[in-house]
Amino acid sequence: MNILVLGSGQLARMMSLSATHLDLHVLAYDVSTKKVVNPVTGQLSEQSLSQAIASSCAITAEFEHIPHDVLEQCSLSGKFYPGAQAIATGGDRAKEKALLDKAAVKCAPYKLITEKQHFLDAVEQLALPMVVKTCQAGYDGKGQWRVKSVEDIESIWLEMAEFLSTGTTLSPHSIIAEKMIPFDREVSIIGVRDRNGQCKIYPLTENQHTDGVLTLSIAGKEKNDIQQQAEDAFNALANSLNYVGVLAIEFFDVQGELLVNEIAPRVHNSGHWTQQGCHTSQFENHMRAISGLPLGSTTLIRPTAMINVLGQQSIPSTVLTVDGVTSHWYGKTAKPGRKMGHINVSANSLHELGEKLGELAEFLPEEYYPGVLATGHQLILN
Amino acid sequence: MNILVLGSGQLARMMSLSATHLDLHVLAYDVSTKKVVNPVTGQLSEQSLSQAIASSCAITAEFEHIPHDVLEQCSLSGKFYPGAQAIATGGDRAKEKALLDKAAVKCAPYKLITEKQHFLDAVEQLALPMVVKTCQAGYDGKGQWRVKSVEDIESIWLEMAEFLSTGTTLSPHSIIAEKMIPFDREVSIIGVRDRNGQCKIYPLTENQHTDGVLTLSIAGKEKNDIQQQAEDAFNALANSLNYVGVLAIEFFDVQGELLVNEIAPRVHNSGHWTQQGCHTSQFENHMRAISGLPLGSTTLIRPTAMINVLGQQSIPSTVLTVDGVTSHWYGKTAKPGRKMGHINVSANSLHELGEKLGELAEFLPEEYYPGVLATGHQLILN
Structure with a gap:
């Protein structure tokens, strides 16, 4: 096939x-x-x-x-698959928020902006500091602004107005203002839904971003209650879209309450750890779902972390000396900041995973691979 | 690279x-x-x-x-890699036996035959029944005879003589007679040796053959003492050949004592379970070894079984409904008895593995997939 x-x-x-x-x-x-x-x-x-x-x-x-x-x-x-509506929703923050509202899934308070008055209203109602994002484009930290004080309003509005003016009648541009929530951490859920509506969901992943780009994920840390919240959101959104395939949802964890940050109607960087941490990876399950095959297990086999390789010419082969490490190279030409590959590391316990991250940090300089050593320490201490 | x-x-x-x-x-x-x-x-x-x-x-x-x-x-x-000597040894039973003798690794008593008198001597010294195999060819049960009684000698000698006569001075043909050992089961060890001589060895695999062809393997059952015997044999043979890459050794288990049946200087069908049962599969480790990369973990993560798919047009997709199952299709044209693919199944315990084999047996008729149900029962009872 x-x-x-x-x-x-x-x-x-x-x-x-x-x-x-x-x-x-x-x-x-x-x-x-x-x-x-x-x-x-x-x-x-x-x-x-x-x-x-x-x-x-x-x-x-x-x-x-x-x-x-x-x-x-x-x-x-x-x-x-997953269908044009799902793709359109994933590519437009305005549609995404409408879906969340319809499915009664929580996100941070927001306001849509198509003219300056909306922006001024948003500043008043959502309070500063506030994040403002283009609805129809933007990826990994591009196309977004942080409004810290009222002095920022005029200069940011000029940039926003330029984006709004490039929309067309067929595909109008809009901007969304979101209340900046003092979240504790970012997590994501990856799940898969088959053609008959059956869902299988991977364990929640904790994600670290650097300059708006994912740098490190860990799976295997979560407690049942927070996993359940994420699964409820997944089921509500996937069913609402009559989704088929892998769907990713990113959340802010605000003192144990999950608020959706954004959804991605596809396999997702924060699910790459499933290649080594689960029996059936997100990639295989996406392929199974869209081609009508039975879904595979999404149960965690071993705690697993993923480290992104950004802008590097290669992955140091020394990382393979650490037991339970697999490196994934994408075969692309290196450019600064470009996603070039990732490193998965699995262990029999979170403590052992922490030790292995510590070993890896010797081969992965903090400058290019932020958070590896600190995350290792945290896992050992907990 | x-x-x-x-x-x-x-x-x-x-x-x-x-x-x-x-x-x-x-x-x-x-x-x-x-x-x-x-x-x-x-x-x-x-x-x-x-x-x-x-x-x-x-x-x-x-x-x-x-x-x-x-x-x-x-x-x-x-x-x-692994080197011409290793390939020659794996392709010639006479060279293989010479290696075993040199490395002091045990096998069944044997005798080399290049003329009729050798055959008659072998019948006398090794006793009947006896297995006779061509040294320079033969694969999966082809090119071998079982001598059950003295009445068989003349007819089998005619076939043997024909094989011997097709040898050349540059590559002479020979035949080996092996004492038929009443073994309890067949097991194999797969290991990998890197360019610096470091070895990593997978857990022992128990194999079931049907008509001389591997039909089912199970990993995760073995006790330390028998694993140690197999590892000692692996180290002796791999070091003796200055081997680089994956080497497979098949044994007869005779009341807890392992006798080498044959060696294969390559990745091996009885190691296919490592794709799902270990962090680093035999294929990846072979690639790592020959290209000079560090070796990956050969530790068992979960008990895993492999079922060969022989001569079938496809693998029933229903097998994927069983949690922890992955099917591997080779993309070849089906012929009777041809290795077309395999099915790996992993579980958290041998008992659970037995249950899963039982579930799989519903989709895999005994006629084409012998031993699946019986093996499942055995694992549950033990």
């Missing part, structure tokens, strides 16, 4: 590598070159997009900002 | 799938078509064998019976 993935980056690549043993053959559509390629070898396929759509049993996407015509063509085939 | 594998079957395919995340790119040389191919997609490479040898950082093989000229060309490159 053939699978077509829109987007040909590392997520398509890992979907392919996780699906071959199930007799699923993944091709990827590179939206920038408009070519169909093998996402592992990069080799051009002889198939056009239309041919690849026709020959696939299922189509999916590795990102939300898919050209409108491509998304429509895939949707019309009736084989596109 | 590029790796070249001699042979383009499922072992090369799984080596490739297990190495891509380490930034290792596997090409395979199909000895029948004499073409270099991608072992996953089957796509022809533009490289000739000589070019592929030149562009690889390491070369290995997925089977022992490699054409002499190809093996020599690869050896001369200085990049061939």
